[in-house]
Amino acid sequence: MDTRQFNDDVFQVVExxxxxxxTSYxxxxxxxxxxxxxxxGHAMGMIDHENKTLPAHRVVNSSGHISPPENSGGKWRIQMLEQEGVAVHNGKVVKFKELFWDPKIEIE
Structure with missing residues (x-):
């Protein structure tokens, strides 16, 4: 598998x-x-290295938790989500299931 192509594919979905x-990883x-x-997750970590400006804050783990957590540098993600009207409590997206965007359904 070509890592660069995989990263580009991930970036296209995130956009x-x-x-x-x-959505989740x-x-x-x-x-x-x-x-x-x-x-x-690794591709998401490459966003800055690839000079991409993507809404990485909209990608969370499968239970709706912000990754990395607020105390590990995820504070900006929480702030960005809250600016978009997404409530976050204790590092987890409130109403995660309601706000979940399923890329498999949306991009087919």
């Missing part, structure tokens, strides 16, 4: 996440049909 909605991998949640 589609609507304002005020969230695993959902992105599932929508792409290859890769794992961990690989998507």
């Amino acid at each position: 589609l996440i609507p304002t005020g909605r969230v 695993g959902a992105i991998a599932k929508a792409l049909g290859y890769g794992t949640a961990r690989m998507v």
Whole structure:
């Protein structure tokens, strides 16, 4: 698997996440049909290195928690989500299931 192509595919999906909605690392991998949640997380970590400006704050873990947590540098993600009207409590998106954007459904 070509890492650069995988990263680009992840970035394309992340660009589609609507304002005020969230998705998960695993959902992105599932929508792409290859890769794992961990690989998507690694791609997300490459955003700055690739000079991409993407709504990375809209990608959370499968239970709706912000990753990394607020005390590990995730504070900006929480702030960005809250600016978009997404409530976050104790590092977790409130109403995660209601706000979840399923890229597999949306990009088919």
